[in-house]
Amino acid sequence: MDQLFRCETLPPDFRRRVNALLADELSANHAAGADPVMMNQPSITVANELRSLLLELSERGPVVVSIDDLQFADGPSLQMLLFLQRRMKSSRLLLLLAELSTVRSPHPVFHAELFRQPNCRKIRLDMLTRSGAHTMIAARLGPAKALELTAPYHEASGGSPLFLSALLDDYQAIHRLAGRLETEPAVSQPAFRNALTDCLYLAEPAAFDVARAVAALGTVRSSVLIGHILGLNTATVEHAIASLTATGLLDAEGFRHPAARTAILEEMAPEARHELHLRVATALQNDGVPPVAVAEQLVAAGTAPEAWMINVLRDAAHSELAASRTGMACEYLDLALNNCRDSRPLAALTADRMRIEWQKSPLKAMRHAERLMEASQGGHLTGQDTGLLARSLLWHGRYREARETLTRWEANGTASDRAESEELAALTGWMAYSFPALLTESAGSAATQEADTGPDSVRPFGRQAVSLLSRLLADGPGDEAVTNAEGILHSVGLGTATLDSLHAALLTLICADRPDRAAAWCEELLKEAEQQGASTWQAAFAAVRADAAFRQGDMATAVKQGEAALSQLPAAAWGVVIGGLLANLILATTMMGQHDKAVKYIRLPVPDTIFESRYGLHYLYARGHFHLSTDRPAAALTDFESCGRLMEAWGLDLPSLISWRSGAAEAALALGLKSRARTLIEEQLTRPGTQQPRTRGASLRLLAAAGDVEDRPALLREAVSLLQPDTGRFELARALAELSVAYHELGEHGRARETAERAADMMESCHIPAEWAQPLPVVRPPHATPAVASAGPSRPAGPGASDAQGGPQKGPKPVGVDALSDAERRVAELAAQGVPNRAIGRKFFITVSTVEQHLTRVYRKLDVSRRSDLAAKLHVSPPEAESA
Template sequence: MRYAPPITPATVKSLVRTGHPEEAALALAELESGPDPRGTVRSLRDWASCWYPGLLGPSRDACASPPPICEGLDALRELMSTGAGDEAVARAERVLGDCPMGSGALEPLLASLATLVYADRADRAARWCEPLLEQTTAHCDPVWLGAFAAIRAESAFRQGDLPAAVEAVRTALTHISWQSWGVAIGIPFAIMISAKAVMGKNEDALRYLAVPVPPTMFETPAGLHYLAARGYFRLAAGDAESAFAEFLECGERMRRWEVDLPGLAAWRIGAGRAALELGRRREALALAEEQLDRLDRLGAGRTRTRGLALRLQAEAGTPRRRGALLEEAAAVLEEAGDRLELAGTLSALGKARDAGGDRARALAAGARARAIAASCGLPSDPGQGEEVPAGAHGVSRASVVLSEAELKVATLAAQGLSNRQISSRLYVTVSTVEQHLTRIYRKLGVSRRLDLAEFL
């Protein structure tokens, strides 16, 4: 008689990670037929359902295991099922603050970080990732290092830091081989494909696209990342029709699984950009407005996706509203912390201002776009507009009225750096940066970062 090893939670996790959801469902059913006094099996089903939202349903009962082990999964499940970003973010950050680094902590920590990313709070995910990576490095656990590096890569890409995103993916794949990632390989691969495509290195992106991935990966959120990345690669390669199809497939899966979260994959933005390339402006405008409506219904505030949707709406709409919409998009993207998309939006704003006859402000927007793009790791783009001539609009005024310290802060703020990033760069406190900015705004007669470039 052939011996059959007993089914354990580790069996289910292995089946989930290696892309065998049907077998995982059978194993879960067998475990659920027995006693579950601590809610271990229930939390295991919740974890598996986050990986395969279209194939595995969550548990019906509340999780009975003690927090924060269960709460990290609950935060992610709440976000994916209801889209309630603020509540899920609060729960996730509680877990990140309270969960001790030890056995059993990796999954709730990763679930909490994923919650922040999918709630369109990449800046918060990045802030939590740094100390976690530092603590993990001290323990030298390759799985933990690889997993946290992948989250760091996703956060860096969504903040527009392409070199940091690429380096974090390399770290993730160094500590965990691509064969060992299972269905999760779609996440680091998608980041690398997207980053290389944005940087104009399509041959590098093709090398990652050529690596075989598990077919069942496309039934997971990792597959959504991969589909969107492949869409942006097609767009960068000039194949807008194929790109449009990739984004639509991504959206079809998300709606079928009932996880249509903009922070998970903003497929409407990608499809809209492809439609613009194809000359289908009405279709692009409809997708932008549909995305904005979706954000409103989810109660999302001034998130990165809202900034992207406003830019798409501006570029697809009439020239009359373009400048105002692009200014709003730039302000939202600056708040959200995506400097790469901010650079693209400022470049479009410069062209809109130039078309409207506002030459000086057009030059200022174009100059700031180039500076931010360069800081994101992009090569200089001659299509972004002309350089601002020496002695152009406002330069002498800023040099005269601002102190040397204020000029340094103003320059970094105009490049899109946050107060925390400026404090780190200049070795001063965040409070000092805030005080400098208050004086800078008063001296120059402006009220926001977006206007600083005109004087620098």
């Protein structure tokens, strides 16, 4: 009460008289803890004198006695106020008492007595409406800004004048300091944060603790749960929540603005905040909430000191992984790893962390390999985690360590456990076609024996996929293999544990001569991998997509997908698997005539251990074709035969996987070894799977090249009938080109041109450069007139040849350059310019052998013995002059 009359606007003499009156009496009553209602006689005397002074003051004008925060008033002051209210009903005096309604009054008797008086009115002030907020903002910032800011600022403040005023203070401060105006409320700025803490300090005693608990929880959960966290009864918690809601700080869900929640937590000392999060985590765990909610609290606490917390963090990580949220999964696992002290759970957590990192970087994931190998030596790894470690070591060519890991695993009696046995069988099956050289009797024998028992329908998909591929490699492809592979692709979702199964199913489709289906499935899997943000999976499926595109004859897509795979992972992260990817890039760029790009891929370093895996086979095959394309048939034959020896030794000799004999036959033909080429192709036609259209068609094309001229058309026509544009476009183009040459050599020039044009169109669809896709020119008899030449298919000149009317040709026999046919002239001109024989053959769709036959006739007709003599005879620039 003494503070009330210190107001500077009161007359000085009035203030002196009041202060003198109140000084002794109020201090005495305060010291005695006076009742807020019942007054003793001395107090009544003082109150009457105070009433007289106020009446005297009211004669000068109306008097308003305004008191804020009544809940904090002392007993004597309340006595005086009640006395004045009772006895000044007719005076020009108004008592205006303000009290925070969200706080339970400490003086309920005073309230009862006050509101019993007839001249007392109770007015409840609610939060500002949007209209009220608009008025308040307009008064501070003007009508234009009020229109822009009312909605977001009213929402953020909850209608609290205190919070709204603070937000406007921050708005103006930002404008002054930064020169910019923000539409969004600056709830993280000083004025708002100060208003927030002021509000909490003025609220219920328990309100601050409840607000902190709600901030830690992130939402207004049950009052019972909050009571367990804080050790408060439910009624106290509910009243505090109601108080915080009434102030505009909370709504039905929690804090009106996330920054308010952050401000409350940041106001706490770090140790207290961490302890609060641990209490929240414990309460949530006891309440049976999902592991992720508990794990969030543990991460916020930054520690997990109890064993049950480690289990919760791992369970939460698995839940996040199932939802493709790897970021939070990593946080949970890292916290668990930093707090786990037991060997077996630590090994499981490390394996989980490796799986996640593998999705983005197989190279980075290997930082966990040493800890897992130690766990393996100690017998702390599960079968699934041992499989992960073995696959990772194999990927990077660390074969000895992988073999030791598998040997230890099998020695521990995994065959007695069904799940362990299934994992070992799936891994062994994967090794059978990817790392066959590593399979020994001590690593995988038990699983291999059991792998053949039981129908596929009851096996896990991993076993089904590798079993399917194993049968295909042994017996050759068929329609059943395609159906089963697509069944697996339909049924298996994309994940770390299913990647090998999906890859095996895709490889089955490719080996079954269905690259079109493999390509379609790769597109779907690429989309899914991209959605999950898994770079490794994207790269792996892009590499398979490149393989499928090459086999379809779509060279541009093969290069595009192969380069996309390389962009997803650096070369070092691919390990030995890079061999398959580089093989497709080398093959596609070689076939497109982009030898400079092919050289770039050949020069990329690859692990030495690559040639102990299937990926080395693909690499040798591709490098052989590069050598063949650049006129090094001997080197090509060496690579092809090396590839073949390994395939035979490893039991992978399947032409639809790698047709090494086709490559070797082409190299043999380039070396003039027709008999060797024929033997290779005849052997190939006896292998499993050679009845597949693409494989048989390619074999027949080469068999024709190695056979007699008169036998070629029939073989090539059969090859063309087998090959389809959607599964073997490039092979079809080559078969058509060879068929056009065969027709030409038999003098059927019309059919030769028609077939050559089909070949050119097909080559163009394969994205082969235009200069490599020119139709074979029609050969006309020397000196034939245009009319004769256009009368029908022309015939080569020779003894007994007839003209267009059927009579014998007359005139002298041509000599020198005039004796050359159009085909011989074109071949000779390119040879004179230094173009290699193989490039000449590709340009005109003829074999290297045919080029050599043309040049033999050219040398004889021009009477030269060396290639370098051609330029002078044909009057063309030699290579040196051209390069100059």
